[in-house]
Amino acid sequence: MSVEEVGEQYFNDLFSRSFFQESREYEMDFIMHDLLNDLAKYVCGDFCSTLKDEESHNRLKMTRHVSFLGNSGNSFKFFETLYNANRLRTFLPLCMRSNEGDSKLLMSSILMQELFSKFKFFRVLSMSGFSTENELLDTIGNLKHLRFLDVSGTNIKKLLDSVCSLYNLQILKLMNCKCLEELPLNLYKLTNVRYLNFSKTKVRRRPMDVGKLKNLQVLSSFYVDKGKLQKIVNPSDALAATLKNKVHLVKLELEWNACSDNSEKEREVLEKLQPSKQLKKLSIRGYGDCENCVLLPPLGILPSLKKLWITGLSGIVAIGSEFYDNRSISSSVSPPFTSLEILKFENMEGWEEWDCKIVTGAFPCLQKLFINDCPYLEECLPEQLPCLLKLKITNCSQLVASVPFAPSIRRLHLSNCGRLHIGYQLSTLRILRIDEWCMKESFLEWVGHISLETLMIMRSPTMNIPLGCSYNFLEYLDLSSGLLPKTRVLTRLYIRECSNLEMNLKKLDYEGFCNLSSLESLCLSNCPNLQCLPVEGLPKSISRLAICGPSVVKERYMKPKGEEWGKISHIQCLVINDVIIN
Incomplete structure (x- = not known):
């Protein structure tokens, strides 16, 4: 496992034990429980300090990690409090957020010079939220131990080559630097970099010799030109990318111009790209064959596949055995889609039939099933989904099928669809939403006896819920x-x-x-x-x-x-x- 995977495992374990909690203010942010936060402060003592702009701390000789909470522009006073903390490892300003991403604290070249020359043991350095001058000073190259550098949201226009001498650097964040136009020519010397993100900047050129960054795992998107993959003249050039050797590449997005008419060449390019077996996320957009595709590949043979979106394949009329795995139909191998948790079909205008009976035991781990905008789909749905938690079917007006046996289902959302039959009790259902009338009224007579917590029946004026049922x-x-x-x-x-x-x-x-x-x-x-x-x-x-x-x-x-x-x-x-x- 990579260090990121180990760290994520630790974090998820702590989150499951309520060590961390989701923030109510900001999405995808996490906070510590108050009691645990107090305990952590007590255990750390002066080793870790959190300063505020109105405070003055003189006892910082033992401090290794410091964060700064503040809004004011009085950064001079703040740096005075750090005078004795000459062994700092972490400098992490946590300024108040603003919707526009404007910087709050002024950092002059004098202060940067002082920061980079005095604190030579930095491992983590963030200037995100500061208003810095146009370029980072050459003296940043003195921070030979630096692993993490974040200058996101600053107004720098250029990174100087001195940054490229930080040979221990692993993470470089440049997001939302709206004035940044170019990256250093020698950026390839940062051989230990694992994360490089310069999204929402003016950078339009690919970093020089980016292929030499052997440890790179995350690289933000950049604009090469409007041609994208269909600009490749010789399909053999795709093979030269040697994606199969990039074992740390975990996410890959491929995009073609949907208007391209050379499907044979595009097929060759796609086959020769050959990503490594360690790939975790793959997105294919605008591929020429997608419009005319009449059969799906045997995706059921991917034992680790957890999420699958199939969108806009209007040429698909029927989905049958080819979608699963022909071997699983005639032998005792593991069922298809063994690990799949989320499955979505969307905007499939020609799709009419889903043959789910040809294979038994498929989708044993499926938790969420979405079928949206498939107006001609008539039948059917999988018969048994033991782990299904959410089913959403919208704009499938011809669909006549049975809701799968789903003993764990909690959310059911139906909108403008045909008649769906439920032949068993959904005792676990908590949320039912119906947009547009789409089923027999007798369905709701039965629903009234289950443990619903939320019931929504909208734009269905002819459908009344039974008054004699209990909704406890x-x-x-x-x-x-x-x-x-x-x-x-x-x-x-x-x-x-x-x-x-x-x-x-x-x-x-x-x-x-x-x-x-x-x-x-x-x-x-x-x-x-x-x-x-x-x-x-x-x-x-x-x-x-x-x-x-x-x-x-x-x-x-x-x-x-x-x-x-x-x-x-x-x-x-x-x-x-x-x-x-x-």
């Missing part, structure tokens, strides 16, 4: 109906687009709301015939009311006056067309 776990309900079920745990109710209902929803049913004793939030959207709320008012449990779109009743509550307001005097938050009234 339902907390969120989104309907195109004014008929309410009995449930004591529902906290949020959304009623929309009720203009064509049998009731015509001229007023709300007070008795129906009284059955919802835990209801806290009510939203009425696009109910043009709604004229008044119940004469008795709304139940006291409702604290938030939102009325959106055209409706007669909306006008009565635009101004806080009159008899109508007495009916909702207990409402704490009233929203009319996204405007908070009180």
Whole structure:
């Protein structure tokens, strides 16, 4: 395993034990639990320090790793606090974020000179969030021990050749340097670099002799020209790339011009690229044969394949044994798609049939199945998916099939599809969403007995949920109906687009709301015939009311006056067309 894989394994283990938690403020960020954070600070003592711009620290002789939390431009004062910390290994500013990515702290050439000459033991150096001068100083080459350098978001225009003497450097981050136009000619000397990212910059040329970076695992995309792979004249040139020898290459994206008409040459180029067996992610876009492809390759033979997206292959009419593995049909080898967890078919305009019965035991680990925009698909779906958690079928109006046996399923989303039959109890289903009417009403009579927590039936005015069923776990309900079920745990109710209902929803049913004793939030959207709320008012449990779109009743509550307001005097938050009234 690579060091990155080992590190990811450690991180996932700590995350599973709640050592780390997902941040609620920023997506894909993680934080430590408060108690663990306090414990870590206690154990580290002065070895690790986190400074703030209003603090002054003089006892930093033992400090090896320092981070700086601040927003101000007083970087001189900050560096004064580091005067005694001459054995620093880590310098990591953690400035406040801004949506525009603007730098917050000013770092002059004098400060950079001081930083690079005094702290020669740096392993990790970040200037992300600082406003630096146009070029990094030559003295950065003195940091011979440096492994990690991040200057993302700065206004540098050029990296000097001195950076290329950092022969221990493994990670170089230059993202969002909007003034950066070129990279050093000798960048290939950074033979230990594993991660090089200069995305969202003005760099348009491939780094010189990038093939000499034998340890490189991540390289940001760059623009060669508009021709892409179809510009290759001699397919043998693709073989010269020797991708099969690049065992650290784990992600590869290949893109052709979809308008190319030389499919034979493109096929040769694709065959000669030959990535290594260590490849983890492969994306093929615009390949000329894709438009005319009538058969899928035997992807079922890939034992480690976890995610598969098949998009825009409009020439595919039927998917059969060729998709799995012909050997698995006639022998006792392992089932096809042994490790597959996510499968998506999308925008397959010619697809009519999926022969799932020809192979038994396929997809034993599949967790998510998506079939979107396949208007002529008629049959069928896999019969058994023991690990399936989510099934989403949209815009498949001809599909007539049975929902797979999925004893673990939790989410089911159906939109504008044909009739789907369910012949068993979905006791684990928690979220059901139906957009557009697409199945028998009897389906919902049965659904009412399961452990649903969220039920959404939208743009289906002829479909009513059965009122006699128990919904003991339902907390969120989104309907195109004014008929309410009995449930004591529902906290949020959304009623929309009720203009064509049998009731015509001229007023709300007070008795129906009284059955919802835990209801806290009510939203009425696009109910043009709604004229008044119940004469008795709304139940006291409702604290938030939102009325959106055209409706007669909306006008009565635009101004806080009159008899109508007495009916909702207990409402704490009233929203009319996204405007908070009180």
